[in-house]
Amino acid sequence: QQKTLVVPTLGGVWEQYWRSTVGPAFTKQTGAAVTLDVGNGRVWGANLRAAGAAKPPYSMVMTNEVFASGLRKEGFFEKLDLTKLSNYNDLYPLAKKTDGWGAIGAVSPIGIGYRTDLVKTKPKSWKDLWNNPEFKGKIGLYNFANSAGKMELLLFSKIFGKDQYDVDAGFAALQKLGSVIQVDFNMSTGLASGEIVVAPFDFGEIARLRRQGLPVDCVIPEEGMFMFDQTINILANAPEKELAYQYANFLLSPEVQGMMMKEFFISPTNSKVVVPADLKVDVPVSGADMDKILTWDWNFVNEKQGELAERWAKTIK
Amino acid sequence: MSKPFFTVYCLIIYAFLLAPIAVVVIASFNAGAFLTFPPQGLSFRWYLVFFNNEVFMRAIRTSLWIATLTMVISGIIGTMAAMFYVTHAGKLKETVRVAMLAPLLLPEVLTAISLLFFVYSVGLGTQNLVGMIVGHVLITLPFVFINVSASMESYDPAWSLAAQSLGAGRFTRFRRIMLPLIKPGVIGGCLFAFIISFDVFTISFMLKGVGMSTLPIQLFDYLRTNFTPEAAAVSTCSIVLTMAVVVISEKVLGLRIHRF
C-alpha cells in the first residue's frame, strides 16, 4: 500500500510549483504519495497546538523560525537524526544555527526595495528611510505580526542602539520615522500602485516584479540584511517519520535547492549550489555573502512577544 | 423628497456600491503582468491562466459546495429559531436574540480557534469537513435569523390560524402559508448565508480539512506571493457566479410578495 506524506506548503506560486514539480519529483524518488496542505506558520501552529504534541496531523513542517522556535519549546519537534539527512553537512552555517533541531530549507534575503521611477536618490542604508525626504509618507513596513516586522524592530534596535536587545532605541527610531504604511503581507501591490516607494523587500520578490516589468530595484544596505527563512522541522510523533526525513533530505539536496533558486530566486542554503551568472542579478546573495545575513534571538522575541507587540502598536503611526 | 432627487440619490448609492468592484473587473482584463490601474492594454489572458489553473477551479467547486450546504443548514435552523423568537419567545425574547447574535458578537478568530481546539478534543480533528461546516453555519446563522425575524414582524398570525382551521398541520402551514409570505426574509437570509460562507476566511483558514482549500483561502495564499491580474480574473468570475445565483433566485423565487 502506497504511503502518503502530508506536506505543508505556502500558497500561490509555491503551491503551484510544489504541485507541478516538487511533489511529483519526490513521489518519483520515493514512491510515496504527497498531500499538499496549503497554509502558513500561524495556521499550522494553531492546528498542532489543537491536536497536541502526541497526535500531530503533520510529520514535518517547514516554516519561519520564529514560529518553529515556539513549537520547538513546547516539545512538538525532535532533534534531527542527522544520519538520515545526508545533505545537512553541506548547508551553510547560517542554515544550521538551531543546534541540530532544524535545518533552514530556503532563504529569501531582505534588503531595501524601491521604485526606480519614483525615487531620485537610491537608498544605500537603512538610515535613508529616516533621512531621505522623498520617502516621507511612502515608506512601507511589515507589521509586527509578520516575522519581518519583528526583524525590523530588532534591526533598528541594533542600528540605533547597543544591540538587538536595545528595543527602546528601536522603538524611539520607529517613533521618529513618522507615518508609514504597514502591511501584513503582500508589500508588492502597494509598490506596484506607487502608494509605497520604498520598503524592506525580499530579493526574490523584487526579482519577480522586475521580470514582470515593474521599474524596481533592491539594494543590500550598509548595515546588513535580514531574511525570510523556512526551517524544516520533524515532528517528534510524526505519523510518517521515515518519509518526513526522506522529504527533508530531498528538500536540502542541491538539485531541489537549485530548482527553487531558479523558480523563486531564493538563496540556496546548500553550499554546493552555484548561482549561475545570468541569475546573479536576481539572486545577489550566495556563498560567503550568506554569512552577512543577520540572525536574531527568537527566544527573546517570543518571551517578550506580548510586550513588544503592544509597544509596536502604541508607537507606529 | 421629490421623485427625481430620490432616484438620483439611489443611483449614486448604486454607483458607490459598484465602484471598487468595477475597478477589480476592469483590472482583470489587464494585458500587463500586474494588478495596476488603469490597465496596460486589455486582454483575456488572465482568464485563460485562471481557467487552466486546476487549483483555483477546485477551490471554487469546494466553496460552492460548502456554501450550498451551509445555506441549507443555516436556512433551516435560523428560520426555525426566528419563528420561535417572534411567536413563542415571550419573556425570553431579548435573551434569544443576543444568543442568536452571539456568533457575530464573538470575534470570528476566537470562534475559529476555540472550535479548532474543540474538534480536536472530541476526536473529530480537521481530517474532515465537519468542523469547518459547523463553523460556517455558526457564522451565517445570525444573518438568517435576523432577516427572517424582521420579515416575520409583518406576518399576520391570523393567516396561520386560518390555515389551521382548514386542517393544515404544522409543516403544511409553514410551507404553504408562512414561507411564501416571509419569502423576502428567508431568501435574503439564505443569500447572505451563501455569500458569506462563500467568502468567509478566518473560520475556513483555521478549520479547513488537511489538504483542501476554499476560494478565499486560495486567493489569500495566492496573493501573498503573486500580484498578477489573475486574482482579479478569479474574483470577477466569482462575482459573476454569485450574481447569477442572486438574479436567478430573484427571477425564479421572486423576492417580493404582493400582500396588499
Added chain:
Amino acid sequence: MIVPPRKRFEPLLLIAPAAILLGVFLVLPYLNIVVMSFRMPGQGTPYGPGFTLGNYGKFFSDFFYVQQVINTLWIGFLTTFICLVLGYPVALQLARGASAFRALGYALVLSPLLVGIVIRSYGWTILLGNNGIINRTLTGWGLIDGPLPLMYNALGIIIALVHVFLPFMILPIMSAIQGIDPSLEAAARSLGASKVTSFRRITLPLSLPGIQAGCILVFVLSLSAYVTPSLIGGLRVKTMAVTVVDALIDTFQWPFGSALALMLSVTGAIFVVIFGRLTVMKWKA
C-alpha cells in the same frame, strides 16, 4: 392559564436545533476560552501555568486599550448611522419601486459581498489611495494641491465598511417595508399628512423592525471587522478586533487575547441590548 403540556413543549422544538448547535459548538468551546482568559501569560508559549485576573486588569488599567474600545465603538456608530442614511432610500425604492429593475437592483445591493475582502480592498486602494483615481483626478483638475487623506485612516475604514455592510442594512429594511399596508399611508394622507409627514410618522416607524435588524447587524459586524481596518486603515487606526487577532494568532498571547476578545463581545452585547431597549416596539404583542 390552561395551556396543555404539548403546547408548552412544542414551540421549543423550533429553537432546539439552534440551541443545540450554539450550546455544543459555541458555548462548550468558549468555556475553554473563558478559562483561557484567566490564565497566566506564557513566556514563549501561548500560556503559562496558574491563573490570574491580570489579563482583565491590564485591559482596564491601560488607556491604550480603553481608547481602542472608544475608537471601535465610534467607528461602529458612524458606520451604522451612515449605512442607515444611505441604505434606507435604496431599501424603500427596492420595496416600493417598479419591478423591472428589482432583480438588478437586488444584485447590485449584494455586489459588495461578492468580492473577496482582499480584492475589494485592492479596489479601494486604486480609488482612494494617495496615488488613487480620486486624488489623481482632483489633482489633475487643479482642485487640490496634495492628495487628500482618504485612506490609511478612520475615514477610509468607514468608507470601506459602509460599502460592504450596506447590504446588511438594506435587505432587512426592504423586507420590513414590503410588509407595510399601503392603505396606512393613504389614511395618513387623508388626515392631512404630506407625503413626507406620512413617511415620517407611518412608514418609518413601521419599518422599525427592519431598521433595528439592520442596525444591529451592521454595528456588530463593524465591531468585529478586522481585515478591512487592517488593509484600508493601514493599521494606523487601532481597533479592538485587529488587536484581538494580533494577540491571538500573530503573537500567540492567548490569555490576554481571549480577555480582550471577551471584552469586545460583552461590549457589543451590551450595546445590542441597549439598542433593543431603546427601540422596543410597544405596539407589538
Added chain:
Amino acid sequence: MTEVSIEKLTKDYGQGPAVNSISIRIAEGEFISLLGPSGCGKTTTLKMIAGFEDATAGAIRFDGRDVVHVPVEKRDIGMVFQNYALFPHMTVEKNLAFGLEMRKLPKDEIRTRIAKVLDMVQLTGYSERYPRQLSGGQQQRVALARALVIEPKILLLDEPLANLDAKLREEMRVFIRDLQRRVGITTVYVTHDQAEAMTMSDRVVVMFGGRIAQIGTPSDIYERPANLEVAEFVGQVNIIRGKVGNRVVSTAFGDVPVNGDFADGAELMLALRPEAVELLPINSGATGAPAKVLSSYYSGSLVDYRLELATGAVVNVQTFPRTRFADGDQVLVHAPADRFWPLGTVA
C-alpha cells in the same frame, strides 16, 4: 363647505371598468349615500374622490376646481376605510390625535376633542390601547372617530358601521348626522344597508356594476324606483300580474286603476311592496283576496310571510307580529290600490 362634482368618472383596474362613467353633483353640506351591491364600485368611487386612485377617465371638481393636481392631504377630507387602516403602532389616542396634529391644533384642544369623540363612540377608557387589543367593532369606531374628530370639509365614509350592533349603529348614525349638519360637512357615505342610506341621506345614489342606476331622495328611490333592479335592491317587491281592461288591471288583489298607455287586453306586471299588504284573519269579514300561509320568518319586530294566492301566485308580506298566523292558515290579503306601480307589459 365644499361642493363636489364628479363628471364621467371611470376606473378600470384592467379587467373592465369597476366604475363606469358616473356623474354626481354633491351640493355644499349635502349628505349623499352610495348604495349598491357588493363589488358595484362604491369603494372605488370614494377612493377616487379622496385622491387615492387615479381615475382612468373623467373629472372631479371641488367647488368647481379640478382637483387632479391637489394632493390628498390638501383636500381636507376625512375618510373611514372599509378595512379601518388604523395605525398599528399608535394607541387609540395617538390615532385620533394624528389628524389634529396635522392641523396644528393646540395640545389642549386636541385633548378635549379626543375626549369628546371617544365619549361619542363609547370608547372612553380605551385611549391607551393599541388597535390589536380592540375588538372588530371597537376598531371600526376608532376609525370613525379618527375621521370625524378633524371635522373636515368633506367626509368620505366607507361602510363605517358595518360591524356595529343595531343600538350602537343607531347612536352612531345620530352622532354622524349631528356633526355633519352642525359643521356643514359635505358627506359621501358608502353603505350596503338600504335602511341606513334611507334614514341618513339627503340623496341616495344607487349603483349597479359600476354605473349609476338612480339618484334621488330616499322616498324617490323607494317609492318611485327607476327600475325593477333598484326597486328590488332597496326593498322587497312582489310582482303581480293582471290583464288590462278599461284603464284598470284586474289582479288577484282585485282591480287596480292604472295611469299610462296600456292597450286593453295586455298582460301587465305591477309591483307591490310586502309591507304594503295587510293581512287579516279569514273570518274577519273584511274585503280581501283569500290566501294560504306557506311559511313565515320571524325576526323579532317583524314577521315575513310567504303566501299563496288563489291564482297560485306567491307573494311576500311583511307585518308586525300583532296577530300571528301558522303555516297552512287561510288568510285574507288586501293592498290599497295606490301602492301598486306598473312595471310594464309581459313580453
Added chain:
Amino acid sequence: MTEVSIEKLTKDYGQGPAVNSISIRIAEGEFISLLGPSGCGKTTTLKMIAGFEDATAGAIRFDGRDVVHVPVEKRDIGMVFQNYALFPHMTVEKNLAFGLEMRKLPKDEIRTRIAKVLDMVQLTGYSERYPRQLSGGQQQRVALARALVIEPKILLLDEPLANLDAKLREEMRVFIRDLQRRVGITTVYVTHDQAEAMTMSDRVVVMFGGRIAQIGTPSDIYERPANLEVAEFVGQVNIIRGKVGNRVVSTAFGDVPVNGDFADGAELMLALRPEAVELLPINSGATGAPAKVLSSYYSGSLVDYRLELATGAVVNVQTFPRTRFADGDQVLVHAPADRFWPLGTVA
C-alpha cells in the same frame, strides 16, 4: 356531527376578563348565535372554541371529550374570521382549494366543489383574482366560501355577512342555513345583527360584557327577555310608567292589567315595543291616547316616529308608511294590553 359544550370559560387579556365564566351546551347540528354589543367577547369566545386562544380558565368539550389537547387542525372546524384572513398570496381559487387539499380530495372533486361554492357566493369568474383585487364584500364572501366548502363538523362564523347588502345577505343566509342543515353542522354564529340572529338560529346567546345574559330561542329572547338590557338590545323598547291599583296599571295608554305582586299605589315601569303601537289619525274615531308627532325617520319599508303623549312622556313607534304623518301632527296611539310587560317598580 359534534356536540360542543363550554363550561365556565374565561379569558383575560390582562385588563380584566373579556369572557367571564360562560357555559353553553350546543347540541349536535344546532345553529346557535352569539349576539351582543361590540366588545362583549363574541370573537374571543369563538377563538377559544376554535383553539386559537388559550382559555384562562374553564373547559371546552367536543362530544364530551376535552379538546385542550386536540390541535386546531384536527378539530374539523370551518371558521370565518372577522377580518377575513384570506391568504394574500393565493388566488380566490387557491384559497378555496386549500382546505380541500388538506382533506386530500381528488382534484376533480375539488374543482367541482369550488365551482359550486363560487356560484353560491356569486363570485364565478373571480377565481383567478388575488384578495387585494377584490372589494370588501367580495373578500368576505371568499372567506365564507372557504369555510363552507370544506363542509366541516363545526362551523364558526364571525360576522360573516357584515359587509354585504340586504339582498345578498339574505341569499347567503339561506345558503348557510341550507348547507348547515343538509350536512348537520354544529354552528356558532357571531353577529351584531339581532334580526340575523333571530331568523337563522335555533337558539340565541345574548352576551354583555363577557357574560351571558340570556340563552333561548329567538322568540324567547324577543318576547320574554331576561331583563331590560336584553330587551333593549334585541329591539327597541318604550318604558311606560303607571300607578298600580287593583291589579291594573293606569298609564297614558289606558289601563293595563298586570300579573305579579305589586302593591297598590306603587309606581311601575312597563315595557312596550314600538311596533306594538298602532298609530291612527286623530279624527279616526278609534279609541286611543292622543299624542303629537315630534319627528319621524323614514327607512323605506318602515317609518319610525317619536311621539309626545299628553303626560309629556316620549314614546317611539314603528309603523308601515301606509299613512304618513308630518311632524307636529296630532295622532291617536293604541297598544293591546297583552303587549306590555312589567319591568319592576320605580325605586
